[in-house]
Amino acid sequence: MLITTGSATFREKIIISCLAAFAAGAAWPAAAQTRDTINRLPNTIYLPDAAPAAPSADKNVVKSLSALPSATLDLKGTAPNPAAISAQVQSFVAQNAKELGLEGNAAKLVVKSTRETLTGRYVSMEQRLDDIPIIDSQVQLTVSDQGAVQSVARNVVDVPTASVASVKKTAEVSQKAAEDIVWKDLNASGEYLEPPTAEKAYLNENNVLTLVYVVKMAVSKPFGYWEYRVDANTGRIVSKKDRAIKEGKHKRDLPGSPDLSAAGVPADREAALAKFNQRMKSMMPVDKKTAKVATGKGLVFEPNPVSSLNDTGLEDNDPPSKFDKAYVEVALVGLSEAGGKLNLQGPLVRIDDFEPGDGGVSRPPSTSTGTWTARRGDNAFNDVMTYFYINSSITYLQKIGYTGTRDLFPNGIAVDTDGLNGADNSHFVPGSDRLAFGHGCVDDNEDTDVIFHELGHAIHDHINVDWGGGDSGAIGEGFGDYWAISQRKQIKNGFQVDPVKVFEWDGIDACWGGRRADRLNARYDPNRTYGAHQSMGSFESDELWSTPLVSSLLELTGAGETIESVDQVVLEGMSGIGSNFTMRTLALATVAKAKALFPGEPHAAVFEKHFKHHKIIP
Structure with a gap:
């Protein structure tokens, strides 16, 4: 029998009470169940009109949004910040708790970040137990302006309430001790590149939640942006990696990283940190409050000398006169003027020196004349190339809709044009939001493809804050290559030589050969995982993703569609797919975002055609 009380039924009052508790951050009430084992649930993505698909190997399950009991979430008029949207989002999760595997789960979902997209709103929720995050555990969603979940x-991780007692929640190892463990394991003898951090988190190890410290420590020797996971109770090193995303040159015997940190090395970690803090104070960045916004001029390649001169025989050691006609004078906007000097410091790009480079410190130059006249061989030329093209690319993102509350770079980005200990490579550092470029053979900054490619890593990291795992390594590299080609297509002479070769100048045969985005023979195998720069025999893993994107770009623009519209599809597709995606x-x-952005237009069909050609979509 249904018991009623007043105007609402007893059941209705219980449901209302549960929803209110969940919106306040409480765990969804446990249903009658006997499960008591912690377990990671299969990665699942819900998409409109998607045919259900079981995972291959350890891959994602694809389901239709119609499988959700509730597929609407009205966020219209809600402020674009986590606190404002938390209650509505938690109610949506509660209504779908059983389907999402969150019923009876003691771990809570907390809204970590949100931003507006070209089609609505993106929300990332982090799974936490006792307010401590569980590594690699989240729910992401995108919702249209009309309230339809996209x-x-x-x-x-399923953490049944019966299992919580078995989870060790206190740390016996201190944060400082965890950092000392990392320093010792690295056998570090260099300087800090940024302040070290250590944060608590739970790691699912074979269905046991281990309390760990996630320690991030960037040092000049051994050079790297190291990330460790240290058991907070035993001090055991669970894992370690360099979190910087590198360009991946490997064809030739490339110059190594010279040891530039032998002189004046701090004796221990405390001394290294003190020296780092002293260095930061001495750098004295431009005071934004007193600096004026200014415009200057400088020389750049447009986009690189191979393309602009239409000369595939160029070599790095050719005489300077051979490059004379490749230089173009451009306006440098958004500069900072202080003390009568212009600096390459703007709201979108800040040229800085935070890594050891080719020969040591290489401070960005300033000018009192308003003009940079440096040419290749002088790192001031690399500074101008990097500032101009990154500033242009971020400005382009704003032009195609990523501005205001959609802005992907509201704080700009810091760039070191002479880093990586002078090695012939470049990288983006997630979390630190830094780009750095190396030298060796052709300086990386002399080729716009390298500049745009590295910025591409920052773009996908900003679009999806949980980027990582699964095929994200190859996808990130493939997207970076796509972004380089898409941006170069808009530059005079950018498609003059070999449009679908990536790194036309930096990747000449005498250096490392570069990559391509026309590997039409590449085929996708759903039973394997694609990491960055993996050789697949006749193609690289990165090229398997860049090729269908570039093929779609060329077909759509050839049919009269704009580059901007194709870029919008590629960018929006990466929003809301979580981590460990394939x-x-x-x-x-x-394809789903193409339909949402351009209904009735050819974009979705063209992307789907090229993905199917490579068997990425069956």
């Missing part, structure tokens, strides 16, 4: 990506799930999400 996608849900679930990547969570090429297949991202391809399906990209």
Whole structure:
């Protein structure tokens, strides 16, 4: 019998009470169940009109949004910040708790970040137990301005309430001790590149939640932006990696990283930190409050000398006169003027020196004349090239809609044009939001493809804050290559030589050969995982993703569609797919976003055609 009380039924009052508690951050009430084992649930992505698909190997499950009991979420008029939207989002999760595997789960979902997209709103929720995050566990969703949920990506750990007592929640190792463990394991003898951090988190190890410190420590020797996971109770090193995303040159015997940190090395970690803090104070960045916004001039390649001169025989050691006609004078906007000097410091790009480079410190130059006249061989030329093209690319993002509350770079980005200990490589550092470029053979900054490619890593990291795992390594590299080609297509002479070769100048045969985005023979295998720069025999893993994107770009623009519209599809596709995604799930999400952005237009069909050619979509 249904018991009623007043105007609402007893059941209705219980449901209302549960929803209110969940919106306040409480765990969803446990249903009658006997499960008591912690377990990671299969990664699942919900997309419109998606045919259900079981995972291959350890891959994602694809489901239709119609599988959700509730697929609407009205965020219209809500302020674009986590606190404002938390209650509505938690109610949506509660209504779908059983389907999402969150019923009876003691771990809570907390809204970590949100931003507006070209089609609505993106929300990332982090799974936490006792307010401590569980590594690699989140739910992401995108919702249209009309309240229709466009996608849900679930990547969570099932923590039954009966299992919570077995989880060790206090740390016996201090934060400082964890950092000391990392310093000792690195056998560090260099300087800090940024302040070290250590934060608590739970790591699912074979269905046991281990309390760990995630320690990030960037040092000049051994050079790297190291990330460790240290058991907070035993001091055991669980894992370690360099979190910087590198360009991946490997064809030739490239110059190594010279040891530039032998002189004046701090004796221990405390001394290294003190020296770092002293260096930061001495650098004296431009005071934004007193500096004036100014415009200057400088010389750049447009986009690189191979393309602009139409000369595939150029070599790095050719005489300077051979490059004379490749230089173009451009306006440098958004500069900072202080003390009568212009600096390459703007709201979108800040040229800085935070890594050891080719020969040591290389401070960005300033000018009192308003003009940079440096040419290749002088790192001031690299500074101008990097500032101009990154500033142009971020400005382009704003032009195609990523501005205001959609802005991907509201704080700009810091760049070191002479870093990586002088090695012939470049990288983006997630979390630190830094780009750095190396030298060796052709300086990386002399080729716009390298500049745009590295910025591409920052773009996908800003679009999806949980980027990582699955096929994200190859996808990130492939997207960076696509972004380089898409941006170069808009530059005079950018498609004059070999439009689909990536790194036309930096990747000449005498250096490392570069990559391509026309590997039409590449085929996707759903039973394997694609990391960055993996050799697949006749193609690289990165090229398997860049090729269908570039093929779609060329077909659509050839049919009269704009580059801007194609870029919008590629960018929006990466929003809301969570972590541990595959090429297949991202391809399906990209086609879905093409339909949402350009209904009735050819974009979705063209992307789908090229993804199917490579068997990425079956």
